[in-house]
Amino acid sequence: MCSRVTCPTCGKPDWAGCGAHVEIVLRDVPRERRCRCREDGTRKPAPGLASWISSWLGGGR
Incomplete structure (x- = not known):
């Protein structure tokens, strides 16, 4: 699920x-x-669920 945030850049x-x-x-x-x-291109998107799962499973090592 998505949530509303305030952009730290703008x-x-x-x-x-x-x-x-x-x-x-x-x-x-x-x-x-x-x-x-x-x-x-001012700000890159935050890592999503796939990135989190990959790092949790050791993919970021």
Whole structure:
């Protein structure tokens, strides 16, 4: 499940999580007021579940 967060780069509403629930958690934020740092390359997305599982299973060693 995704959750709403504040972008540490631009300070606008953003999301964290799997990415499948973005429209749900940001439904009350107009698109033009949402963080665009992922799209313009200013900030890389946080590691997702696959990255966490890989590191937990020793894939990051």
